[in-house]
Amino acid sequence: MVILITGTSKGLGRYLAEYYLKKTHTVIGCSLSANVIMHPSYHHTQLDLSNESNVRSWVNSVRKKFQTIDVLICNAAIVSSALFLTLTPGNLMESFLKTNVAGVFYILREVSKQMIKQKRGRIIAISSITTATHQEGTSVYSATKCAVNELIKILAKEVSSSNITCNVIAPGMMKTNASEELAKKLEWEKEMLQKQTIQRVILKEEVAHVSDFLISPRSSSITGQVIYLGLSN
Amino acid sequence: MNNNEAYELIDGVVKNLVASDAINTIDGFDEQTIVLGNGSVLDSISFITFITDIEDKLQEVTGKELYLVLNEINNFNVDNPNLTVGGLATYLATLSK
Numbered sequence: 001m002v003i004l005i006t007g008t009s010k011g012l013g014r015y016l017a018e019y020y021l022k023k024t025h026t027v028i029g030c031s032l033s034a035n036v037i038m039h040p041s042y043h044h045t046q047l048d049l050s051n052e053s054n055v056r057s058w059v060n061s062v063r064k065k066f067q068t069i070d071v072l073i074c075n076a077a078i079v080s081s082a083l084f085l086t087l088t089p090g091n092l093m094e095s096f097l098k099t100n101v102a103g104v105f106y107i108l109r110e111v112s113k114q115m116i117k118q119k120r121g122r123i124i125a126i127s128s129i130t131t132a133t134h135q136e137g138t139s140v141y142s143a144t145k146c147a148v149n150e151l152i153k154i155l156a157k158e159v160s161s162s163n164i165t166c167n168v169i170a171p172g173m174m175k176t177n178a179s180e181e182l183a184k185k186l187e188w189e190k191e192m193l194q195k196q197t198i199q200r201v202i203l204k205e206e207v208a209h210v211s212d213f214l215i216s217p218r219s220s221s222i223t224g225q226v227i228y229l230g231l232s233n
Numbered sequence: 234m235n236n237n238e239a240y241e242l243i244d245g246v247v248k249n250l251v252a253s254d255a256i257n258t259i260d261g262f263d264e265q266t267i268v269l270g271n272g273s274v275l276d277s278i279s280f281i282t283f284i285t286d287i288e289d290k291l292q293e294v295t296g297k298e299l300y301l302v303l304n305e306i307n308n309f310n311v312d313n314p315n316l317t318v319g320g321l322a323t324y325l326a327t328l329s330k
């Protein structure tokens with residue numbers, strides 16, 4: 001399969017890219033920074049997902065080179081800042097919107113066009129349990145993840161007749177570069193875990209397990225779902 | 234690309250889509266044919282395939298990476314979208330310049 005994953009330079013995105021490469025799939029990835037995955041079946045592009053024309057050109061070139069995109073995993077996001085809403089600078093809020101909402105919107109739009117043409121596809125977006133835990137200090141981040149959930153739920157309906165499923169994986173606290181940075185500030189990790197039903201760090205393997213489930217041919221009737229990891233619904 | 238060439242490009246894309254069974258045959262296809270909005274000959278999903286193919290063809294013909302932006306089309310109303318083949322041809326001709 002040809003699997004396109006955004007944000008593959010580190011954290012969950014890198015894990016998923018390497019995981020699917022091990023399973024002998026072709027993985028196409030991107031990040032703001034340079035390539036860190038050296039593998040013959042991995043194809044990296046350095047780009048800013050919040051730039052509409054960059055995303056269009058990238059997906060266009062992927063379409064031409066690979067003819068198909070079987071799976072899209074929208075993983076890239078800004079995962080930083082533990083500031084209360086009252087203290088959040090406007091430009092920080094705007095950068096969240098640009099990457100976490102507009103960036104996801106552009107990639108969803110361009111890839112779903114290709115999937116509609118090929119009449120099949122699987123789309124997964126990575127959101128977060130913070131949309132349900134309403135944790136202090138996550139207002140802007142959580143708002144962007146709520147937007148992602150909604151984009152996916154509506155897209156799921158719009159493209160269902162083309163055999164495309166769209167789902168969200170919403171993990172609890174994971175150990176990644178982003179969360180380690182946050183954990184240095186405040187008592188972030190402790191506070192996050194206290195809000196979870198399963199009060200431990202969620203493993204990246206667990207996210208990959210859900211993603212395997214969603215891209216399995218047997219999951220063709222599962223769409224528009226948000227699957228929480230670590231939180232009861 | 235002038236209006237006539239743009240019309241030919243659209244006609245070619247439609248013929249290909251019909252040949253590949255992506256859309257049904259369109260009776261009396263001409264500049265007045267509505268491709269988006271009330272009375273459209275294409276459903277929403279077919280319109281997306283149609284637009285994607287138009288963009289691909291446009292890039293092939295002009296050698297430039299060109300993308301359609303619906304709200305740049307003259308008189309296009311996002312709240313009540315309506316687009317004819319003639320309107321699209323005029324837009325493509327402008328876009329390709």
Ligand SMILES: NC(=O)c1ccc[n+]([C@@H]2O[C@H](COP(=O)([O-])OP(=O)(O)OC[C@H]3O[C@@H](n4cnc5c(N)ncnc54)[C@H](OP(=O)(O)O)[C@@H]3O)[C@@H](O)[C@H]2O)c1
Binds near residue numbers: 050077173175
């Ligand atoms: N960590 C957690 O505890 C946690 C919990 C729940 C959900 N999540 C979600 O899981 C996903 C991955 O998070 P993570 O912790 O792995 O984050 P991370 O370690 O910060 O990695 C984020 C990735 O996204 C890329 N990226 C960010 N902005 C980009 C842009 N504008 N254009 C292109 N690439 C961009 C980064 O590239 P560069 O390195 O080049 O900047 C990096 O590869 C996110 O959607 C996050 O919201 C994380």
